[in-house]
Amino acid sequence: MGYMLVFCMLSTFFSMRASGGALSSSSSSNNVHGIGEVFNVMMEGAVGDGRTDDGEAFQRAWLHACRIPSAVVLVPAGRKFSLRPIVFAGPCASKLQLKVEGTIVAMEGPGSGTGDHKAWLEFKNLRDFALVGNGVINGKGRRWWSQVCRPTMKRCNPGSKEPPNGLVFQNCVNVRVSNLRIRDSPKFHLTFTNCDGVRATGLLITAPRNSPNTDGIHLKDCQNVFILNCRIRTGDDCVSIQTGSSLVLIEDIECGPGHGISVGSLGKSRSKACVWGIKVDRATFDRTTNGFRIKSWQGGSGHAHGIMFLNAKMNKVEKPVVIDQYYCDSATPCANETSAVAISEIIIANITGRSSSMMAVDIKCSEHVPCRNVVLQNITVTTESNKDKSTADISCWNAYGFITNITSPMSCSLKPEPAGTGLFDPYRNPTRPLGC
Structure with a gap:
């Protein structure tokens, strides 16, 4: 069948890209010794007592290393370095590395300087850069979380300042972030904007379940x-x-607690949104509100296309799979619109585990722009609430595609695609989908 062809092609493409390609050949080694000159922030005047602002020492070490190929800025183990919002800017010589073995913390109290910044640690205009180590980066976000004002909050101080994001990479090419522990960011923990070639591996990112807007990894453009x-x-x-x-x-x-893995929200305020070529494989969700989710606002335009959610395990997940073209994160109901971000070529396969609700899959597509080529295969999710562990429901509305090897009770009737319509591989000719 057509969906099997695209499944195999996408899997082969990603396997090749993950095991080779420009990223692996140009990223610098984790080993400090033998890869260039090392600039220890302690030698540049850092105190490392967790209270003193060490920003100037970090900047001096950065400026020295930025001029030298394969240089390292070293944040040594056994010390805690306090920083105000700071920008590590390029362009720099190739294969620059910031190696964090100690702890970096956000400054607190008067003069911390975070109030008017969108980012705490910002990396911009870099190529072949690595942020690595076995250390900790702590955004000290607790003082911000009680001030956050979200649209759905009934009690909210609209005059509150927006918290800064934690680590932000902007306009970077071929960057790697590896093996760090990143915690308690005021807002998003790790953000990549307008980057080409990103590798995030072996990270532990943590914040309390009730901390607002603390996304783990956020991608845009x-x-x-x-x-x-x-x-x-x-x-x-x-x-x-x-x-x-x-x-x-x-x-x-491994994901949880939190809201799961989300594509979107897309199309807010009638904007145009394009996302394509996404594969999520071998994910585990533990007590999350969602597992996989695609969400878009009414009134938008563009296309979410070529998305695969595969081989996932769910443990007490409220809604394991969601496709929602009626997303509305607003204190007041959203108006009905005739336009929407198109959603097509979606494969959801091999999903097992337990749902904390009666729902396993919930698909709600636009009346005017229905979802196309949706494939559901091998989904077996039981309900946590029922003593007999009966299978959870699969619900679909206004979506085209087909279902194979599903044993769940279904209020889902995927409409058959017109004759001659089939899934296709966006990587054979990797261009943007229609509408983008």
Whole structure:
């Protein structure tokens, strides 16, 4: 069948990209010794007592290393370095590395300087850069979370300042973030914007379940992204994939608590959104509100296309799979619209585990722009609430495609695709889908 062809082609494409390609050949080694000159921030005047602002010492070390190929800025173990919002800017010589073995914390109290910044640690205009190590980066976000004002909150101070994001990579090419523990960011923990070639591996990202907007990894306008072997336990999305993102591979990720892995929301305020070529494989969700989710606002335009959710295990997940073209994160109801972000070529296969509700799959597509080529295969999710562990429901509305090997009770009737319509491989000719 057509869906099997695209399944095999996408899997082969991502396997080749993950095991080779430009990223692996140009990323610098984790080994400090033998790869260039090392600039220890302690030698540049850092105190490392967790209270003193060490920003100037970090900047001096960065400026020295930026001029030298294969240089390392070293944050040594056994020390705690306090930083105000800081920008590590390029362009720099190739294969620059910031190696964090100690702890970096956000400054607190008067003069911390975070109030008017959109980012705490910002990396911009870099190529062949690696942020690595076995250390900790702590955003000290607790002082922000009680001030956050979200649209759905009934009691909210609209004058509150927006918290800064934690680590932000902007306009970067071929960057790697590996093996760090990143925790308690005021807002998103790790953000990539307008980046080409991203590799995030072996990360532990944590924040309390009730911390607002603390997404683990947030992507916008990025391509060629690999998120591998990460554990993300926050108060919001484990991974959020926003408009302009394409060719994203997520493998072997543990997610929970939080809101799951989300494509979107897309199309807010009648905007145009394009996301394509997304594969999530071997994910585990533990007590999340969602597992996989595609969400878009009414009134938008563009296309979410070529998305695969495969081989997932669910443990007490409220809604394991969601496709929602009626998303509305607003204190007041959203108006009905005739336009929508198109959603097509979606494969959801090999999903097992337990739902904390009666729902396993919930698909709600636009009356005017229905979802196309949706494939559901091998989904067996039981309900946590029933003593007999009966299978959870699969619900679909206004979607085209087909179902194979499903044993769940279904209020789902995927409409058959017109004759001659079939899934196709967006990587054979990797261009943007129609409408983008």
